[in-house]
Amino acid sequence: MITLYEQATSGNCYKVRLVLTHTGRAFRRVEVSARDGSTRTQEFLARNPIGKVPTVEFDDGRPLGESNAIMLHFAEGTALLPADAYDRAKVYEWLFFEQYSHEPMIAVRRALFLYEERRHLATPERLAQLMEGGNKALSVMEGRLAAAHWLAGNAFSIADIALYAYTHTAEEGGYDLSSFPAVQAWLARVAKVPGHVPLEA
Ligand SMILES: N[C@@H](CCC(=O)N[C@@H](CS)C(=O)NCC(=O)O)C(=O)O
Known part of the structure; x- marks a missing residue:
């Protein structure tokens, strides 16, 4: 196993x-x-x-x-990753975005509140910088999701899973998702896909 x-x-x-x-x-x-x-x-x-x-x-x-x-x-070999080279590259595009522009802001700001041993790193300057960068990443997602159901192509993929993980906990890091209605609607869609389990499961 x-x-x-x-x-x-x-x-x-x-x-x-x-x-x-x-x-x-x-x-x-x-x-x-x-x-x-x-x-x-x-x-x-x-x-x-x-x-x-x-x-x-x-x-x-x-x-x-x-x-x-x-x-x-x-x-690999499932509907979560397209076979077509361009469609697959669009999935990679979101995966790289997640690691470079999203996770280092949204996950890190959440961690500063969640983990006691990191709280001393939560200076006002750092929090402000992470807020700005995180909101920028959420705006990019909002732009895509205002016009499409899923992040890459026309189907649910690992691009959606990758971005869901920390976006759905963004409010724990102090982000206000009410400014991103298309992102909120997408979060609800992802949570309804068969096979979905909550973070706490
Ligand atoms: N780029 C890595 C990041 C992994 C990462 O930062 N993991 C954290 C937990 S979210 C970790 O292992 N922290 C414990 C440590 O740094 O020792 C990935 O996407 O897997």
């Missing part, structure tokens, strides 16, 4: 749980954390040298890290 090393509250780990449930795969969850040092052991670093979660391990012992790489792997 696939083993998912994770931190349950992490959106990056949630993406992987979503793709596994959407594709009907069985998996077991192992909670690890920098807080208790379990992502810094030699054993864990052998699976993922940057000591981060999510990391999955296959039955034969092969590991794979990086949430979006893991999603791409499990989505």
Whole structure:
């Protein structure tokens, strides 16, 4: 069985749980954390040298890290990842956007409130910078979703899963989603796709 090393509250780990449930795969969850040092052991670093979660391990012992790489792997050959090269590249476009322009703002601002050990990093300047960058990312999504049901192409894909994970918790980071009605409607659509599970599941 696939083993998912994770931190349950992490959106990056949630993406992987979503793709596994959407594709009907069985998996077991192992909670690890920098807080208790379990992502810094030699054993864990052998699976993922940057000591981060999510990391999955296959039955034969092969590991794979990086949430979006893991999603791409499990989505291969399914409706969650188009076969056509251009359509597939549009999915990648949103995955790269998520890692470079969205997650470093919206996930990081949430983490500053959620995790006590990070609160000293929440200076007014940092919070303002993350608010501005996060709102910019949400505006880009709003622009697309005001004109389309899904982020990439005409169908639900791992682009939607990747962006859902931290957008649906954006208010925990202080973002006001009422300014982004198309994003809110899309969040509700994603949550209704068969196979969806909540973050807390
Ligand atoms: N780009 C990576 C980011 C992974 C990441 O930052 N994981 C965090 C949890 S969301 C983590 O492992 N934090 C613990 C640590 O840094 O030791 C991905 O998408 O998987």
